[in-house]
Amino acid sequence: MSTLATQAPTFDCRADFADELIALARADERIVAVCNDSVGSSNLVKFREEFPDRLINVGIAEQDMVGVSAGLANAGFIPFVSAAAPFLTGRALEQIKADIAYTHRHVVLCGQSPGMAYGELGPTHHSIEDLSWMRAVPGLKIIVPADPAQTRAAVRWAAxxxxxxxxxVPRFKVPAVTPDDAPFEMGRAVRLADGTDVTLIAVGTLVSRALNAADLLAQDGISARVLNMMFVEPLDVSAVVSAARQTRAIVTAEEGLVSGGLGAAVAKVVAEHHPVPVRMLGVPSFAPTGSTSFLLDHFGLNAQGVAAAARKALGRP
Known part of the structure; x- marks a missing residue:
C-alpha cells in the first residue's frame, strides 16, 4: 500500500476498544470488565449501563483488581482488566506474574493511555516502562495496536x-493505517510499505510516523520497508530476519523505554540471525512534563526523527 498522508483524520482508539468489548459481551455472557475506579477514563460507561452486573469496580486497588480477575477466570469468566497503563503494570506486576502468567489464566490486561498519552500529568503517569516489564513476564502475550481497526481486532483476538x-489501548489520536485485508495473527507483523534499503519497525503511535518517514526517505532516494509489529510478544522473528537479510539496516520506533521493549526484542533477533546496523528510537529516561505531541517531538519520535535515524543507520548524511 502507499504511505500515509500527513493530514489524515485521527481517532481515539479507546472508543473502538469499548464498542468492541460491548459487542463481544452481548454475544458471550462470560465476558466481564474489571477496573480500578476508572470507568470514565476506560470508556466503560456504556458497558456499565448495559451490563451493570458484569462490571466490577474494585476502587483504587490495582493488586486486588488483578487478583480478582484471576479468580473470575478460574470461575470460567473472561475478564478484561482496564486501568491506566502505568498503574496496572507498575502496581500489580507481582499479581500479573504469579496470578495470571504463571498460572496461565485467560485474563486480558488492558493498559489504557499508555506511553506518554497523559502528557501534562508527568512522569508518574507516563507508562514508558510497561513493554519492558511485560516482556520480562514469561507466557504473556503483548499487543500494541496502531489504529482503530487493529484495536478492535486485538479485543476480538484476546477474547x-x-x-x-x-x-x-491508545489514547493519543492516531490515523487509520491498517489495510482492509490485513491479517491479525499472533506473532505476525503487517507490512505496510515495501523497501530495499532500510526497514522501519514500529508499534502503536509510531506506525503512522514511520510511514511518513518512508515518504521523507523516498525524497532522498532511500527505499524504506515499513512493518507494523503489533505483537511485541511473540515477535515476528521471520519478518525481522527477512528485513535484516533483504535491507541494509533496521530502525525501531516505540513510545516507551529503549531498554527492554520492541527495540531490544528486534536487536536480539538481528544479533542472533543476521547482524546489520540497528537504531532504536524511544524514550531514553524519565520524560518531562508536557503535551503528548510535545514529548514525542522532544524525543525525536516523529517522521523527521525516524527518517534521520534511518539515514544514520545507512551511513547517509
Missing part, C-alpha cells in the same frame, strides 16, 4: 485466544 494478554 477468543485463551491466552494471558497485555493490550495497550
Amino acid at each position: 477468543a485466544s485463551a491466552e494471558p494478554t497485555y493490550l495497550r
